[in-house]
Amino acid sequence: MGVKCRNCPIRKLPLFDPMTSDEVEFMEHFKVGELSISPGAPILSEGGNTPQIYTALSGMGLRYKLLEDGRRQVISLVLPGDFIGLQAGVMNQMTHSVEATTSMRLCVFDRSELWNLFRTQPERAFDLTWLAANEERFLGEALAALGQRDAYELLAWALARIWRKLEALQMTNGDTTSLPYRQQDLADAMGLSLVHTNKTLAKLRAARLAIWADGKLTVPDIEELEEAGLCRDTPLGSRPLI
Amino acid sequence: MGVKCRNCPIRKLPLFDPMTSDEVEFMEHFKVGELSISPGAPILSEGGNTPQIYTALSGMGLRYKLLEDGRRQVISLVLPGDFIGLQAGVMNQMTHSVEATTSMRLCVFDRSELWNLFRTQPERAFDLTWLAANEERFLGEALAALGQRDAYELLAWALARIWRKLEALQMTNGDTTSLPYRQQDLADAMGLSLVHTNKTLAKLRAARLAIWADGKLTVPDIEELEEAGLCRDTPLGSRPLI
DNA sequence: CGCTATTTTGAACACCGTCAATCGCAGTGG
DNA sequence: CCACTGCGATTGACGGTGTTCAAAATAGCG
Structure with a gap:
């Protein structure tokens, strides 16, 4: 078992x-x-x-x-x-x-x-x-992200949040981590079309803020990415496990 | 006290x-x-x-x-x-x-x-x-609304949800209820600009789905409004009070 | 070597945001 | 009584972000 x-x-x-x-x-x-x-x-x-x-x-x-x-x-x-x-x-x-x-x-x-x-x-x-309550907190943040940010800020926000979480789970390796979702998944999370998500990810890649390809996400500088995503909050302390 | x-x-x-x-x-x-x-x-x-x-x-x-x-x-x-x-x-x-x-x-x-x-x-x-958990449920629904609906569907959704809640609280009077918020409040809730919110509310008014003016909301037919808002879910049963 | 799923790119268009001006109303003070 | 002010609602014009449609690369897989 x-x-x-x-x-x-x-x-x-x-x-x-x-x-x-x-x-x-x-x-x-x-x-x-x-x-x-x-x-x-x-x-x-x-x-x-x-x-x-x-x-x-x-x-x-x-x-x-x-x-x-x-x-x-x-x-x-x-x-x-x-x-x-x-x-x-x-x-x-x-x-x-x-x-x-x-x-x-x-x-x-x-x-x-x-x-x-x-x-x-x-x-x-x-x-x-x-x-x-933590889930409620996250969804409130997500709501603010969808409602207030444009596509570029929004994707930077999402990738930064994901990176920080994987980092805390010790699932990152240097500046790279496995991120096995499809662009369609992220598009559906952000309320954006697949096409626009793709083009905006290309911009983030060109800006060298977040490079996501072949299921691998590379973040050269997480703080720059967070700045682009207007990530003000979330120190991400420890939490209970059930 | x-x-x-x-x-x-x-x-x-x-x-x-x-x-x-x-x-x-x-x-x-x-x-x-x-x-x-x-x-x-x-x-x-x-x-x-x-x-x-x-x-x-x-x-x-x-x-x-x-x-x-x-x-x-x-x-x-x-x-x-x-x-x-x-x-x-x-x-x-x-x-x-x-x-x-x-x-x-x-x-x-x-x-x-x-x-x-x-x-x-x-x-x-x-x-x-x-x-x-209920708050989480609501925020998940709101997230889906912001992400997937256009302005017209979104405002219909929001006004229908508000109407149903006020109805359950017995704060409605026939087809009218007090709704003392500003358009700016609703715009900020929906992630829409004030101007676009105003124009979309005018369309809902013209369609006689929801008439909101002077702090009073009138809903001639809640089921029609829900249909316009794609409200599939939420029977809204009883809940605890703390 | 087709077949399918996913990513990528281009072009046209629409929804929605921004700017700006006006209107109505209530409160305030001359 | 009437300017003057401030807030909220309303309307028009214009531009941009993001959607839709369409097609072409790219990659895995039997």
């Missing part, structure tokens, strides 16, 4: 708050298994109500919503350590879908045990609320 | 989940007072860390973020029953500001008691997480 939480590959990253041995023990009870899925596979569907909720262990995915006419809005990326299915857990209803972009490994929890978590582990419950 | 929770003017609305007498009692302990503020007054500031968190009892307000160059993104409206300061409560940091648009009455809670809530009232803690 995969690794025990005490040997969790990502728990030790400095990005995540340390856990007491008591908490680790509870998590080992809460965890019911591991799931490996293939690129393109759906994880949760909008409107659905699955008995299982997850934490991403490895790989990358997408959260998105579909409009009836087929337009797609990518809400956020799913990266290791991200909790998947909070809405299903507390509201019995997903309002967006989640799918794997690369192959992924997921830590599986039993939704019906969530109430038990609130009853017996108030600190873990607090952490869960922290994660929800 | 204002009304006791047992006499709370909004708790009885069908929009809100019923509370056990035990919960009401806890809330009366949790509540430390009431606050009345004037139009335009700030409630919470981005970056701030106040000792107090609130629930709106009456009046209307705005959540917003400012970019360094003065551009403003309105995140959401604040209406009666809305919880204010969840981020400050769990993350010690507001990432947006909140201000009153009309005069407002707020129910005041002591932030330091929040941990006590998690420890002794798991159901209330669950409700708080529910509210956070």
Whole structure:
């Protein structure tokens, strides 16, 4: 059934708050298994109500919503350590879908045990609320980005945010990291057309702010990129892991 | 110090989940007072860390973020029953500001008691997480709206959502309701210019889908408006009140 | 060597932003 | 009573950012 939480590959990253041995023990009870899925596979569907909720262990995915006419809005990326299915857990209803972009490994929890978590582990419950509030924070920022920035600023903002997150996850290697999404994915996240996204990425490349090609992102100078993206906020401190 | 929770003017609305007498009692302990503020007054500031968190009892307000160059993104409206300061409560940091648009009455809670809530009232803690997840749901929807809809669809969407919410709060009167915001507020919420917002509102008015003037919104047929706004989702069931 | 998915490029057009002026209204003070 | 002021709503003209349509490279894959 995969690794025990005490040997969790990502728990030790400095990005995540340390856990007491008591908490680790509870998590080992809460965890019911591991799931490996293939690129393109759906994880949760909008409107659905699955008995299982997850934490991403490895790989990358997408959260998105579909409009009836087929337009797609990518809400956020799913990266290791991200909790998947909070809405299903507390509201019995997903309002967006989640799918794997690369192959992924997921830590599986039993939704019906969530109430038990609130009853017996108030600190873990607090952490869960922290994660929800953090998601709200991110979406607020994204909303401000879509609403107020032009395409060039917007893509610089997005790539800078992604870079910082991958950096905190120690998934960068020098000035390069793997970013296995398609331009269409980023376009749908930014509310831009594919064509315009492509041309604007070319400008960022020409400016040597961010070079994204063949699934690899290279950022020569993250601070310059952040400046281009008007990234004022977000020191990105440590956070809980569920 | 204002009304006791047992006499709370909004708790009885069908929009809100019923509370056990035990919960009401806890809330009366949790509540430390009431606050009345004037139009335009700030409630919470981005970056701030106040000792107090609130629930709106009456009046209307705005959540917003400012970019360094003065551009403003309105995140959401604040209406009666809305919880204010969840981020400050769990993350010690507001990432947006909140201000009153009309005069407002707020129910005041002591932030330091929040941990006590998690420890002794798991159901209330669950409700708080529910509210956070709901906020995430709304912001995801808003993101999809800004990213995918054109100005006409977008404003129809926004006015329809507002109408449905006010309807659930029993603040509508026939086909009319009070909506005391400026066009600039809605423009900043939609990421549109004031001029274009004005012209698009004129089109909605000409189409007799939504007539908004002098602080009054009239919606002859909410379902037609929702259709114009591509509102597929959101039955808007009952929710907890903190 | 086709086949498909993705990226790239070009051209025409439209939605929306900016600039600028006007109008209505409420408040203020001469 | 009537300028004067300020705020918000409204309208017109013009230009630019971003969309749509279309086609051509490019790359992986059976």
